[in-house]
Amino acid sequence: MIAPREGGRILVEQLMLHGADLAFSVPGESFLSVLDAFYEHREKFKLVTCRHEAGASNMAEAYGKLTGKPGICLVTRMPGAAQAAIGVHTAFQDSTPMILFIGDVGSDFRHREAFQEVDFAAMFAPAAKWAARIDSVERIPEYIARAWNVATSGRRGPVVLALPEDMLSQSATVADARPVKAPEAHPGTGDMNRLREMLAAARRPLAIVGGSGWSRQACEDFAKFAHANKLPVGADFRYQDLFDNRDPNYVGDVGIGINPVLANRVRMADLLLVVGARLGEMTTSGYTLLSSPVPKQKLVHVYPDAAELGRVYQPELAIVSDAGPFALAASAMAPLDSSAWASETSGARADYEAWIAKKEMPGRLQMWSVVEHLDKVMPEDTIYTNGAGNFSVWLHRFHRYTGFRTQLAPTSGAMGYGVPAAIGAKIAEPKRAVVCFSGDGDFLMTGQELATAVQYDAAVIILVINNGMYGTIRMHQEKHYPGRVVGTDLVNPHFAAFARAFGAVGEIVEETAQFAPALERAIASGKPAVIELRIDPQAITPNATLDGLRAAAAKKT
Structure with a gap:
């Protein structure tokens, strides 16, 4: 009863x-x-x-x-x-x-x-x-x-x-429901046969993976399919962990700040296989990499919701399927003759390696070296989180995501995401290391959650990249209204002291050589830690300085 x-x-x-x-x-x-x-x-x-x-x-x-x-x-x-x-x-x-x-x-x-x-x-x-x-x-x-x-x-x-x-x-007095098992959409045999025909006829195919609904097994199945067919694979904006970035078939992320060479490869592909990604504004560089409504590339779009297929881009082949069932079916496909595009894949990989090579920036603290050190010393399954801002480019471009669910980042571009995301991830997965990249403006939108991290012993490591400004907006100011700076300067607290006030560890890093020992102390403490990285304000992106942007904009006026 x-x-x-x-x-x-x-x-x-x-x-x-x-x-x-x-x-x-x-x-x-x-x-x-x-x-x-x-x-x-x-x-x-x-x-x-x-x-x-x-x-x-x-x-x-x-x-x-x-x-x-x-x-x-x-x-x-x-x-x-x-x-x-x-x-x-x-x-x-x-x-x-x-x-x-x-x-x-x-x-x-x-x-x-x-x-x-x-x-x-x-x-x-x-x-x-x-x-x-x-x-x-x-x-x-x-x-x-x-x-x-x-x-x-x-x-x-x-x-x-x-x-x-x-x-x-x-x-x-009510009975319980049954445990929900969400339904999954599966590709039809006809869909997979048509995909095989289109791949066989291609000369410059490119796969893009993205979106939610993936599992570790789905990622492994898709990698098996890509390897068997020597396909180049790009990752949707902030879904870089769906394909191991160290894999020779991985050719880079298709999102904000895309490698221009990769962007051209997307435009010139004769077949795009897009699995799980919606093909929204960030992935398509403002809807410019593909033409709407009919792309110049033959588009195979795999997505679990039929309402998204053809919403902006009309695919040559629309497959209503979840990522897992599609990846499994693709992995079971007999390999194709890939000789027509194998060199394209190796060339795209070489382009990616060149894109992530060491990049010097103004100032005594080099963010490329920070990322390189993290890749060397942090566990392979470390979860990296970030909010929104130019600071995230250093992570997205130069870090090599090692596999499924090592990246938590907002495709919505919402500031303030990284800190709570890191804390939530650490509470959910306490045995895994969690590193958060935050900008100075980004951090203070949710930095009070350090109290939550301390309360629940969530030993996250938060890097606050401090350049004293809302950097993304400042960048656009200099591009469009050079020298007319208003509303983007910030006067910040002492972030290390801020962290210590909560009972967390606080460190200050002002030059590259200081980062490794600061990180080592943070890890050894077993506590939540904030490492403030004071970078040169001129280092607005890996490819540009504020003075350079201002000078380029001034020439146009």
């Missing part, structure tokens, strides 16, 4: 049934019943208390990326929802499974503009796969099962559920 349960307990137990074991929250009185259920199940379902809702939602998003399971986040009413929205938007643009729960006003207060009341379904409709409000305690199992299924199937993404305070405190 089923015993009556409070709504909060039903909700938590449904999440556990579907496989949840970690959630991130800033607590609110609107969901006290849920908090009490977490107390009841505290040995099996860990609740991480964060210092800001943006931190909590970014941790949940990073957890979704890392595990493939929905990242769970709980906040309360309009202030909490508004601040968590950035993580939801990142989950939407990055196609990451996530469920945001929002404590809401009681049902009897609705539509009176009660305290912090908002229509959350309407608010999140453009930025979530599904947004709804659970008004009946008896239907909690139904809503949670649907949310889990929606978040993890097709194009993955976020779900938002509002929880009326009175509904959560009501009791009901």
Whole structure:
């Protein structure tokens, strides 16, 4: 016989049934019943208390990326929802499974503009796969099962559920749902036969992998297919960990700051095999690498959601399939004669090696050497996270991602992502090393989550690349309005002292030789650590200086 349960307990137990074991929250009185259920199940379902809702939602998003399971986040009413929205938007643009729960006003207060009341379904409709409000305690199992299924199937993404305070405190006698097993789309035999025909006729094929829904096995299967057919493989923007960057078939990332030689190879390819990537603005260099609506390249687009196929680019062959089933089918394909393009693959690899070669920058601290040292001393499975800004180029361009789920970064371009992503990843995978790259502006958007890292013994290493400005915007200022600098200068705190105030380790590095011992001390401490890297402000990108940009722009006026 089923015993009556409070709504909060039903909700938590449904999440556990579907496989949840970690959630991130800033607590609110609107969901006290849920908090009490977490107390009841505290040995099996860990609740991480964060210092800001943006931190909590970014941790949940990073957890979704890392595990493939929905990242769970709980906040309360309009202030909490508004601040968590950035993580939801990142989950939407990055196609990451996530469920945001929002404590809401009681049902009897609705539509009176009660305290912090908002229509959350309407608010999140453009930025979530599904947004709804659970008004009946008896239907909690139904809503949670649907949310889990929606978040993890097709194009993955976020779900938002509002929880009326009175509904959560009501009791009901309801049965549990069944554990959700999300459906997967598989390629048809005809699809694979047509792909084989198109590959056989190609002379300059190029594969691009990206998006969510991958697994380690899927990555291995796709690598097997690429090796058997000597295919060059590029990685979608901030999905560089889907193909080992040390592999001779890997030819670089197709995103912001793309190698111009690789960009030309994309344009000149006679066959593009795109698996899992949406082909959005960042991947296509502002929709310029392919023509819309009909690309000049023959496009084979593999994606789990039919609505995305042909949305911008009409493919020659559209395959509705998840990455895993497609990669498995491709790996089983008999190898083709690759003699027509084998030299193209080796040439593209040589271009990549030249692109990541040592690059000097102004100043005493060389970021290429920092990245090189990390690659030498950090474990192979280290997770690297970052937020948004020019500082991330040093990581994306020069670090060699070693394989599946060693990169957590926002394709949405949201600042403030790296620090909470690193903390969430370290809590989820405590045995793995986690390194975060942050800019000085980027870091202070969520830097208070150092308190969360200390509280939960999440020994992340955070590199704060400090150039005293919002560097990306300054770069564009100098390109378009040379010398007219306003709104981008920053006066920063002493970041090492900031870290020590939280009980973390703080280090200052002002020249290259200081980095290795500072990193060694940070690792040896066993604590969260911030290493401030004070770089020359002139070093705005690996290829440009501020003075150079200003001079080039001045010549055009």
